[in-house]
Amino acid sequence: MEAHDYYANPRILIPATSFFSLLRATATLVSHWALILVFTALYRLSPFHPLAKYPGPVLGKLSKFYLAYLAGHGDAHTVIRGLHQQYGDVVRVGPNELSFNRVDALQPIYAMKSMPKGPCTTDYNSRVHEDGSRPLDSLQDFSVHAARRKPWTKAMSPVNSKNFDPIIVQKARELMEELAKHQGQPVNIAHWMMLYGYDFMGHLVFGREFGMLKAGKDNSGLIHGLEHGLYSSSMIAHIPWSLPILQCLPIGDGGSVTMQRLANDIVRKRQDAGSHAKDIYYYLVSTSSACQELLAEGLLAIIAGADTTAVTLCHFMYFMMRHPECADSLRREVDAAFPHGDEPTDHSRLANMPYLNACINETLRLLPPVLTGLQREVQRGSDGAMIGPYFVPGGTPVSIHVYSLHRNPEEFSPLPDTFWPERWLTRNEYTLPTGEVLSKDQVVTNRAAFVPFSFGPQNCAGKALASVELRVVISALVQKFEVRKAKEYDIDDWEKNLRDHYVTLTGPLQAVLTSHELNDS
Numbered sequence: 001m002e003a004h005d006y007y008a009n010p011r012i013l014i015p016a017t018s019f020f021s022l023l024r025a026t027a028t029l030v031s032h033w034a035l036i037l038v039f040t041a042l043y044r045l046s047p048f049h050p051l052a053k054y055p056g057p058v059l060g061k062l063s064k065f066y067l068a069y070l071a072g073h074g075d076a077h078t079v080i081r082g083l084h085q086q087y088g089d090v091v092r093v094g095p096n097e098l099s100f101n102r103v104d105a106l107q108p109i110y111a112m113k114s115m116p117k118g119p120c121t122t123d124y125n126s127r128v129h130e131d132g133s134r135p136l137d138s139l140q141d142f143s144v145h146a147a148r149r150k151p152w153t154k155a156m157s158p159v160n161s162k163n164f165d166p167i168i169v170q171k172a173r174e175l176m177e178e179l180a181k182h183q184g185q186p187v188n189i190a191h192w193m194m195l196y197g198y199d200f201m202g203h204l205v206f207g208r209e210f211g212m213l214k215a216g217k218d219n220s221g222l223i224h225g226l227e228h229g230l231y232s233s234s235m236i237a238h239i240p241w242s243l244p245i246l247q248c249l250p251i252g253d254g255g256s257v258t259m260q261r262l263a264n265d266i267v268r269k270r271q272d273a274g275s276h277a278k279d280i281y282y283y284l285v286s287t288s289s290a291c292q293e294l295l296a297e298g299l300l301a302i303i304a305g306a307d308t309t310a311v312t313l314c315h316f317m318y319f320m321m322r323h324p325e326c327a328d329s330l331r332r333e334v335d336a337a338f339p340h341g342d343e344p345t346d347h348s349r350l351a352n353m354p355y356l357n358a359c360i361n362e363t364l365r366l367l368p369p370v371l372t373g374l375q376r377e378v379q380r381g382s383d384g385a386m387i388g389p390y391f392v393p394g395g396t397p398v399s400i401h402v403y404s405l406h407r408n409p410e411e412f413s414p415l416p417d418t419f420w421p422e423r424w425l426t427r428n429e430y431t432l433p434t435g436e437v438l439s440k441d442q443v444v445t446n447r448a449a450f451v452p453f454s455f456g457p458q459n460c461a462g463k464a465l466a467s468v469e470l471r472v473v474i475s476a477l478v479q480k481f482e483v484r485k486a487k488e489y490d491i492d493d494w495e496k497n498l499r500d501h502y503v504t505l506t507g508p509l510q511a512v513l514t515s516h517e518l519n520d521s
């Protein structure tokens, strides 16, 4: 059939008309959306936008895709630090979003009833259950949050947290035993720390043995499943409308549903088993009988309690490999406090070891496990708020960029990017790693700017417990082993491979451990 037949033959006149109408309708729709996009882009870049006076990258001002891309790529911590170095202490990182790198922003953003959690942790949280049940860390209403936080506070009280002491000691022992089996040969420390972190959390929260350390592997796929889910949810949090689209594609939701399922399974098993010990779940269930709420809280407990401490232990070992002189000083302090190889488990002695605590602080300063901003939001519908000297309109998501603040030379100097535990000690004179001697007035260590556990009433609920755990495990590691990097391993890869997906995901940390007893003989 010739082309002109479409017009000559009345029987096929209708399809030709439909085709052109469809084409016209599509073109109208596309140009309509293109116009909307163009006008939105122009408005976002224009001087009429409420955040117009704040500097930032053009791509960030244009679209949330920018932050989603950084989250997916895992380098938001270094990129946003670079932006602060380029643009200053406040940066417009999203079309309607600001990042701060100043200590006087902590109080207005995070203090008591200042600002509720922001949309990335609330509206767009992929850990929210189908029925709307939310984990503690995604609650916007201050009084609801305070009520839900009570069981955590009760579990972590000085009296009740004594119940967790045997778990800390037992799991630290198991970790030492397993590491001892690999002495003298290259071992991926990061792998073992993760297994330890999840085994510890299994006991702490669910009174259950995961047996990962004994098996030497992630035997149920839990670690892999959660890390995969965290990776995708950190990205989706910025572009939540993409979730239903992703779910229709073969890649699915990228793991956040699997993450939920794995956690639900653990919580349900704990429910069925009943309470035989005062684990954290015991306190959670005593105040909430809502099943979905407990499921949501269970996943938070796993993520909060396992990855954070495991990653901190990895960072600590990394810094010890980079700075063997610090490892030697720390070992001397541990040996003096726990002579004849006494097990370093006495909390009060550990809490009073200045160099140990300086090394832990310095590790958490340079590489906090939660690297990038914990979002809050200036009250929607309010007139706005002052953050330091800056006025921020109501409804704007804001955060402190912890990775930048911890390396801000106004708060930590000299050598803000260097692992130098001495900065945390009280001295009249300080000797820098270069040998240069400085008076105390020349050293700035602003403890108020040190917030690895965040700040205010919604800060980390497990801070005290995590501090005890870190002291026990780190002093045991230092007492038992000398750590060197494995021959073929490029130590610079450790920081290069860190991925900022709300919690930090890591690459391998290849080391050789040798026993101190063997070295000393």
Ligand code: HEM
Residues within 6 Å of the ligand: 136, 137, 138, 149, 152, 300, 301, 304, 305, 306, 308, 309, 312, 368, 369, 370, 374, 452, 453, 454, 455, 457, 458, 459, 460, 461, 462, 463, 465, 466
């Ligand atoms: C080195 C170890 C740890 C670090 C650095 C850390 C850090 C953090 C941070 C930065 C937050 C977010 C707070 C905010 O949004 O302002 C948080 C929340 C939380 N953490 Fe930790 N954490 C650690 C270990 C733990 C442990 C062992 C537990 C206990 C299971 C725990 C339980 C929680 C809970 C329940 C929340 C939510 C608090 C809320 O929203 O009210 N964390 N943590």
